[in-house]
Amino acid sequence: MIGFGTLDAWVGRTIGLKHLPTRYDIEAYQLRRLNETIAYARSQSPFYRMRSDWPDLLELSDLGDIARLPFTTAHDLVRSDPSLIALPLRDAARLVNIPTSGTSGQQKRLFFTEADIEATVDYFENGMATIVRPGSCVAVAFPAQRPDSVGDLLMRGLNRLGAFPVALPVDGALDTLVGALRELQPAAIAGMPVTLGAAARRMETDGGSPLRIETALVSADSVSPSLKAALAVIWGAEVFEHWGMTETGYGGALACEAHDGLHIRETDLYLEVIDAGSGRVLPSGYEGEIVLTTLCRRGLPLIRYRTGDIGGIVETRCHCGSVLRRLRLGGRIAEPTLLERGGSLQTELIDDIIFSVDGVVDFAVELKTGKEARLAVDVVAAPQVLEDVRSALLHHPIVGPVLQSEKINIAVELAAKSAFSLCRKRRVRMTPGEE
Ligand SMILES: [Zn+2]
Incomplete structure (x- = not known):
């Protein structure tokens, strides 16, 4: 097993301690940084300044007080009007546009200063x-x-x-x-x-x-x-x-030798987990939507940003010895796809089933819903693997019965070797059928 120590010594140095941090040290640092971030965002960023839904309270007395502030969403980043940027544009090192997964072609716009980027490089150095x-x-x-x-x-x-x-x-x-x-x-x-x-x-x-x-x-x-x-x-x-995601400054949380959750980058991020429906903050251990607040970001501070990722926070001490809180990931928020005859499919499950077939190198999937439903799977693999893919889908305990009861026609075909981009996420592509 590999493991060359924890991130705790680096966290201690980064937050200005001469000893290893305790939970008390980290939380005192985070509270100070949260208050600084809120004051900075309110004075420098048009978006946060113009929000009418902020409470009068602007000094948090403990970390839990942050729940009194409203959420920021991906939509706010896409619209960017008023702008979330907290600096004159000429002082921001980089503008990062992230293509969103939707078909609208709209992009999230994020800005980082040189110091924001330096914080990420420092985290990557010490994390790696x-x-x-x-x-x-x-x-x-x-x-x-x-x-x-x-x-x-x-x-x-x-x-x-x-x-x-x-x-x-x-x-x-x-x-x-x-x-x-x-x-x-x-x-x-x-x-x-x-x-x-x-x-x-x-x-x-x-x-x-x-x-x-x-x-x-x-x-x-x-x-x-x-x-x-x-x-x-x-x-x-x-x-x-x-x-991690661009919104976290790329680095966000990293597994340790114990492989029991990912230690959060607590020098730079304050994470909460909320019930995605009610917006209520959930206690540690419960799974919900991950919400992040940046603690040092100058270019574009994010306050209670809803990430759309699912996870739970673990507070107990890790076997590796680190006191950093851990994140247990649970995937993206995804609605099950409803089908013609009343069944539903968790499409990300299909990805896992196909990749678990021996010999599958790469693949793309398209699900056409409607009366003549069809699951088209293009795989990069040896020809004899095609039947294994089909069989794995049909015999899966959850997906198999749905495919059969919905009478979904499964077409598995060989794809050209270089058909797919090596850096694009694999997701089941959905095409609604004709009414
Ligand atoms: Zn650990």
Whole structure:
């Protein structure tokens, strides 16, 4: 098992202590930062200044008081009118536009200052130091060409800790990526689950030499049990999950050697978990929507931002010794898809079923609902795997009966080798049928 210490010493230094932090230290720091963030946002950001739904109270006396403030949503970021930016535009280092998953083509707009970006690089350096040895080669399977992209910031953090990061070619064919990996022989790899899953499965089936990779950091998408198992079997890799999004400044929470939840980046983020329906804050241990408040962000502070991600917060001390609170992830908020004959499908389950079939390298799925319902699955795999995919779907204890009772026609076909982007999340694409 890999583990080179906890993040606690770094947290202590970052919040200005000369000793390891206690919960009391961290919470006192967070309360101070929350009050600073609220005062700063109210005075500098048109959005927060103009909100009419803020209470008069602006000084929190304990962390729980934050529940008296209204939520900020993805819609506020897309609309950006009034702007959430808390600085004149010329002082913001970067404007980051994130394409949203909807079809409207609207984008969230986020800004970071140089200091905001530096905080992320510092977190990446110290977070990666808990799972990567200095001096080791680390393959970075995120796009890293664009300055201040997640891959670029991760490479900068890895360089600082004395590792040797190498950006993999993730914008071309899968075989190019796999060839680069075999040549590099890295001790560790970091990337999105879909990228690492496809690379590992290709290496398992292409007849080339096997590769041992000690550590795999997977980030930016939900990590299914079958993917974790595949990386462990094919590369012998210990898989560390990371949770983050552009809104968290990329870095958000990182697993430790205990693999029992992800330690939250408490120097920079205050997280709450709420009931998505009522908006009520849930006690620790309960699962709900993750809401975040940034503690140091200057470019575009977020206050009670609803992430749309599901999770629960664990307060108890971790086996690794860290006092940092942990996040247990539960996926994205997703409505089950309602079908013609009254059944419903959790579409993310379909992703996991297909990837759990041995030999599936990559895939795309489209569900056409309506009278002539059809599930079209295009897979990158050997031809004999097609029937296994079909059978896995039909015999799954939850999905199988729904597919059958709804009379959904399943079409599994081979896709061209390089049909899919290696850095795009795999999701079931939905097409409503004709009425
Ligand atoms: Zn731990």
